[in-house]
Amino acid sequence: MTSLIAEGISLNIKTARILDDVSLRVKSGEIIGLIGPNGAGKSSLLKCILGLNAPTSGQVMLDGIDINNMDLKERARQMAYAAQGAPAHWPLTALSTVNLGRVPHLSPWQEMSAEDKLAVADAMELADCTHLRGRSITTLSGGERARVMLARVMATGAPFILADEPVASLDPAHQLQVMDILRGHAHGGGACLVVLHDLSLAQRYCDRLALMDGGKMIAQGATSSILSDGYLADVFGIKVSRWENSGQSFIAPHKLNEHTKNQT
């Protein structure tokens, strides 16, 4: 069993404490939702785990090895990152963009092998963007581009996928599709750590949730225990309606003070 462990991560930027002694463990086979209000430190934690930010203290271990002691490309073959917003600086074709997923497997001068090309084709099929292969990414819609970027991440074949708000710009059908892909990856033996704002999606798709606020890890555990009325009121300042439909649970948020006002 492979594992990704962040242990006691603190991050100071100038005098601001961005992360305060945060620990998190991701095991293969599970999809973990990282939730919390804006500014909670979710993206910063993701970047520390990926090695993009150097934590002020604490360490990140991948299969028992400190990520700072790993070869960069080896690390990239283990962890792939779907960034928020998915920038694209040149009008590359969707295919060239997904090809970038194979960079961790290739030396600087190496051409892509048949195996690499197959991984790219499979990932594009999975993310439903094969038909976009010849299009320039700068001409794609936000949702199409997000799927191309997800295909790039899937093409790496990395067991650990870290995604920062992967459904932010997607229509409802593609939101479900992306979550299905990520869950399928986790349940197929990989693992996902996903920053989410949609609590319904978090509840339906994640095996566990980690709740952050103000740079601290507030709680981790089963989705039902994290999405309790108490945590949602304390951390998000919301109240929720809950209902069940064909065995699936749904929640929808309301403002907390609307109700408190009514009661007083």
Place this chain on the structure above:
Amino acid sequence: MSRYHIQMAALSILTILAALMSLSYGRTDIPMVDILGAIFSSGDDTINIIVRELRLPRVILGILVGASLGLSGAALQGVLRNPLADPGVIGVTASASLGAVLAIHLGLASLWPMFVPVLAMTGAMITTAFLLYVSNRDTSVLTLILIGIGISSLAVAIISLIMNMSATPMSIRDMIMWMLGSLENRTTTDVILALPFILLGWVAVMGTGQGLNALSVGEESAATMGINIKQLKMRVVIGSALSVGAAVAVCGSIGFVGLVVPHMVRGLISQEPSRILLPSAILGALVITLADILTRLPTPGTPLRLGVVTALIGAPAFIYIILKTRDSMR
């Protein structure tokens, strides 16, 4: 053979043809058939001497300089993710020019002509070292470009100051002519002086294609693909400083080639940063070789300078390319 390889072969053949044309054209026209004989024979009749000692160094230098400008323009645009980047933007060209102007002003050039290239390369090196220092502390691309613009302005200001203070009109003329850029009267010594730095620069830049591709989706994503961003930036900046510094040192400043050639390649060959490097080098060599032939067209008075020709053709071409590609660059 892929489409890309065929395109590279075609560009190379065109460059060789242009070089042969350049060797044969001049005050004495030498038939192309005699050129190869002159290069490879050891006889010393007039034709052999003209070809081997006057025209060959000039053509070789043109190819080296053009390739350096094209290659470093392509690599800098890739690493800065800015289609307006070129060796001029990061301040290398201007600081190399400052070095050369200083050599002329202080009279060092008349003591030993090689002081001009030596000081020019020193200028490029100091700027590069400073840029590296800055980019290691602050990795933002915008900072690098703004610092480059600042360095350029400062170098130009000091050059103007030197011209302002300069006692003799003759030395002002020397400085201006040098800054206009030329391949005239270059010898094998110039080639030998510039060659090692140019080759070192090429080696540094050529292997960066994969990293530049990865950078297309942003620095953070590229880093999570296993690309060492700091090392990538250092390679491109040092490589450009070495090759362009050496080129400016022996030929003066030649503008727009580094800016325009990569755009032409994007239109003709590929948008992928790794597939722009080699074609930009070859096309840069071709463009400089052709521009150098143009400088030898008979003109009244002083012959045309190479930097003037490239700017006259390059600037309008650049505007045209921007207008044509602005939709896809957004």
